[in-house]
Amino acid sequence: MTIVQRRKIRGVMAMTLSALAALFGLFWLGFILGDVLVKGFSALNLDLFFNDPAPAGDEGGGLKNAFVGQLLITLFATLIGVPIGILGGTFLAEYGKGRTISRIIGVLADIMVSVPSIVIGTFVYALMVKPLGHFSGWAGAIALAIIMIPVVVRTTEDMLSMVPWSQREAAFALGAPYYKVITQVVYRGAASGILTGIILSIARVAGETAPLLFTSFNNAYYSVNMNEPVSSLTVTIFQYAMGPYDNWHAQAWAAAFVITVFVLALTIAGRLVIKWRYR
Amino acid sequence: MISKKNPIDMLFAGITAISSFMVIMLIVGILYVLVKESWPAIDRFGVWAFITSDDWNPVTESFGALTNIYGTFVTTLLSMAIAVPIAIGIAIFVTEIAPNFLKGPIGGAIELLAAIPSIIFGMWGLFTLSPIMSELIEPALKKMTEDIPVISKLFAGPPMGIDLLTSSIILSIMIIPFTASISRDSFKLTPAVVKESAYALGATKWEVIKHIIIPYAKLGVFGGVVLSLGRALGETMAVAFVLGNNHKITSSLLDAAATITVTLANEFAEADTDIYLASLFYLALILFAMSFITLAVAKFFLLKAERKYSR
Numbered sequence: 153m154t155i156v157q158r159r160k161i162r163g164v165m166a167m168t169l170s171a172l173a174a175l176f177g178l179f180w181l182g183f184i185l186g187d188v189l190v191k192g193f194s195a196l197n198l199d200l201f202f203n204d205p206a207p208a209g210d211e212g213g214g215l216k217n218a219f220v221g222q223l224l225i226t227l228f229a230t231l232i233g234v235p236i237g238i239l240g241g242t243f244l245a246e247y248g249k250g251r252t253i254s255r256i257i258g259v260l261a262d263i264m265v266s267v268p269s270i271v272i273g274t275f276v277y278a279l280m281v282k283p284l285g286h287f288s289g290w291a292g293a294i295a296l297a298i299i300m301i302p303v304v305v306r307t308t309e310d311m312l313s314m315v316p317w318s319q320r321e322a323a324f325a326l327g328a329p330y331y332k333v334i335t336q337v338v339y340r341g342a343a344s345g346i347l348t349g350i351i352l353s354i355a356r357v358a359g360e361t362a363p364l365l366f367t368s369f370n371n372a373y374y375s376v377n378m379n380e381p382v383s384s385l386t387v388t389i390f391q392y393a394m395g396p397y398d399n400w401h402a403q404a405w406a407a408a409f410v411i412t413v414f415v416l417a418l419t420i421a422g423r424l425v426i427k428w429r430y431r
Numbered sequence: 432m433i434s435k436k437n438p439i440d441m442l443f444a445g446i447t448a449i450s451s452f453m454v455i456m457l458i459v460g461i462l463y464v465l466v467k468e469s470w471p472a473i474d475r476f477g478v479w480a481f482i483t484s485d486d487w488n489p490v491t492e493s494f495g496a497l498t499n500i501y502g503t504f505v506t507t508l509l510s511m512a513i514a515v516p517i518a519i520g521i522a523i524f525v526t527e528i529a530p531n532f533l534k535g536p537i538g539g540a541i542e543l544l545a546a547i548p549s550i551i552f553g554m555w556g557l558f559t560l561s562p563i564m565s566e567l568i569e570p571a572l573k574k575m576t577e578d579i580p581v582i583s584k585l586f587a588g589p590p591m592g593i594d595l596l597t598s599s600i601i602l603s604i605m606i607i608p609f610t611a612s613i614s615r616d617s618f619k620l621t622p623a624v625v626k627e628s629a630y631a632l633g634a635t636k637w638e639v640i641k642h643i644i645i646p647y648a649k650l651g652v653f654g655g656v657v658l659s660l661g662r663a664l665g666e667t668m669a670v671a672f673v674l675g676n677n678h679k680i681t682s683s684l685l686d687a688a689a690t691i692t693v694t695l696a697n698e699f700a701e702a703d704t705d706i707y708l709a710s711l712f713y714l715a716l717i718l719f720a721m722s723f724i725t726l727a728v729a730k731f732f733l734l735k736a737e738r739k740y741s742r
Contacts, residue, residue, distance in 0.1 A: 159635055159638065160635060162635075162637060163635035163636055163637035163638065166637040166640070166641075167528055167636065167637060169520065170520040170523045170524050170528060171520075171524055171528060172520070173516065173517045173519075173520025173521060173524070174517075174520055174521045174524035174525070174529075174537070176517060176520075177517045177518070177520070177521050177541075177604075177607050177611070178521070178537070178540070178541075180604045180607075181540075181541075181544045181604065181607070181608065183559075184544075184547070184551070184552065184555045184559075184604065185544065185547065187555055187559050188551055188555060191558075235450075236450045236453055237450075238450075239446055239447045239449075239450035239451070240447065240450035240451035240452075240453060240454065241451070242447045242450075242451075243444075243447035243448050243450060243451035244451055246447070247444045247447055247448065248447075248448065248451065254451070256455075257451050257452070257454050257455060259730055259734070260454050260455060260458055261454045262726075262730055263458075263723060263726045263727060263730060264454060264457065264458060266658065266661055266662055266665075266722070266726050267461075267665065267719065267722060267723065267726070268664070268665025268666075268667065268692060268718055268719070268722050269665070269667070270665065270667045270692050270695050270696060270715070270718075271461065271465075271665070271715050271718060271719045271722075272461070273695075273699075274465065274468075274695065274699065274711070274712060274715040275460070275461045275464055275465065277699070278464045278465075278467075278468045278712070279464065287700075298457060301453060301454065301457070302454055305451065305454060329437045329439065329440045330440050330443075330444070331437075331439055331440045331442075331443035331444070334443070335443075355546060358548075359547075359548020359549070359550065359551070360548070361548070361549070361550045361667070361668045362667040362668055362692070362696060365696055365699065365700060366699045366700045369700065386548065386550050386668075389550055389554060390550060390553075390668065390671070390672075393553075393554045393557055393558070393672065394557075394672065401558065404554060405554075405558075408550070408551050408554055411548060411550075411551070412547060412548070412551055415546055415547070415548055416543060416546060416547070419543060419546040420543070423539075423542075
């Protein structure tokens with residue numbers, strides 16, 4: 153066997169191995185997604201959205217409390233986290249551009265994005281649940297907002313930086329103060345990018361479970377009072393999947409289906425906007 | 432650029448500055464609150480003694496972190512050992528081997544899979560993977576290794592499917608897309624001219640990958656691997672379903688165990704004494720410190736890689 157042949161064989165073997173690795177990885181990932189979609193879809197029904205949970209062990213019932221609770225928590229988290237994130241990102245890209253402190257904040261925000269979300273849960277528990285003596289929807293919303301802030305800060309900074317300086321200079325030349333330049337020129341130029349950042353950050357927190365376990369906790373009854381424990385889809389999935397009843401398991405699959413489709417739809421939407429606008 | 436004469440501009444600049452300082456305040460705040468809340472436990476059990484004690488007994492109020500740290504390390508390292516080669520294989524496949532019409536869709540699919548919430552992985556692990564493990568894979572592994580002296584210890588005990596091995600596999604499936612997408616981005620940055628020069632010298636595709644692309648991208652890939660490690664350390668829901676929350680140090684991968692995150696998820700809301708809660712906060716503090724350091728190291732390498740590529 154010549155050296156060239158040996159090199160070729162080695163090349164083919166390595167290529168095959170890497171293709172197999174790819175196939176293996178994609179197989180498991182496809183397996184999970186397919187399983188959730190098939191089992192979840194077959195467990196879906198209208199009662200799930202419009203009924204309250206049946207007593208433990210009984211057939212029927214729905215997860216109206218969890219759907220509404222999830223929406224409330226995510227909505228308030230967005231209302232708290234997004235403005236802070238956008239303003240923070242504005243500082244990094246505009247007033248604080250090029251300063252050391254901005255670079256430090258940028259790096260810290262990147263680290264914050266990957267800090268274990270359950271640690272955020274313990275932090276909010278110490279701040280809001282322990283002093284008040286009870287779990288609350290607000291605590292859950294704030295825990296999710298804390299997770300959103302660094303995500304939105306970073307995407308906003310990136311998107312604002314893409315707006316060309318000549319546009320700002322044109323506005324300055326007309327005598328506009330910087331805040332007007334930012335709010336009326338830069339924000340407009342970066343609007344779709346910022347929106348994408350918001351969408352992706354909502355997708356990021358909508359599937360979070362760990363930070364809600366001991367902040368918003370869970371509630372077996374329908375409640376829209378954010379001062380009380382509020383049920384969420386993800387915590388309900390955890391409770392129902394670990395529970396002993398087949399009925400619960402089916403509802404957990406259905407809830408998993410809804411949350412997966414929701415998160416993936418948001419992610420795809422966000423990526424499509426980026427593709428359509430920036431490539 | 433701020434005009435000092437315009438009060439609204441000063442106000443707006445102040446508001447944005449405060450908002451961005453929120454990031455620093457949050458990190459300092461988390462550290463402060465965790466230290467403060469865990470102080471009774473730090474005071475009572477010390478630092479080294481807490482980390483090296485394998486006691487976890489709410490009844491006698493004696494707590495140590497070793498079982499949790501052990502579980503965290505075993506699941507993280509095992510999952511990285513499975514995930515990293517596969518993720519790099521995927522990255523090589525997507526950047527170099529796949530035909531052009533497949534590159535986009537496979538890359539996109541992998542990024543999409545990174546967006547699936549971790550609780551979905553955990554639940555799938557409990558209902559689908561765990562039975563497969565206990566009925567097929569674990570008995571097969573036991574049979575294969577029963578005559579090998581040391582390795583058979585790794586697979587001792589009944590195959591229940593709720594154990595370190597199943598948890599690590601789920602964790603690895605979960606971090607594959609993450610590692611793969613960062614590795615892919617690094618591979619893509621290799622300049623075409625350098626690759627073409629190697630091809631012109633007669634190198635095979637594999638030789639180009641091995642001698643040109645991987646050395647060129649290694650800083651970025653390494654940063655990506657460490658970043659995934661940081662993620663895996665703190666992952667909660669993907670393992671909470673199938674680890675069993677068992678506070679024991681076991682030599683067998685087929686035993687239930689506990690990680691820091693799983694202990695927090697299962698016991699935090701139920702802690703009934705102050706010292707119990709303080710010990711759980713102490714665990715959270717250790718986890719925060721571990722993942723913060725890991726992520727900072729990852730960020731250091733990624734920044735270094737970025738600087739290298741932008742030259």
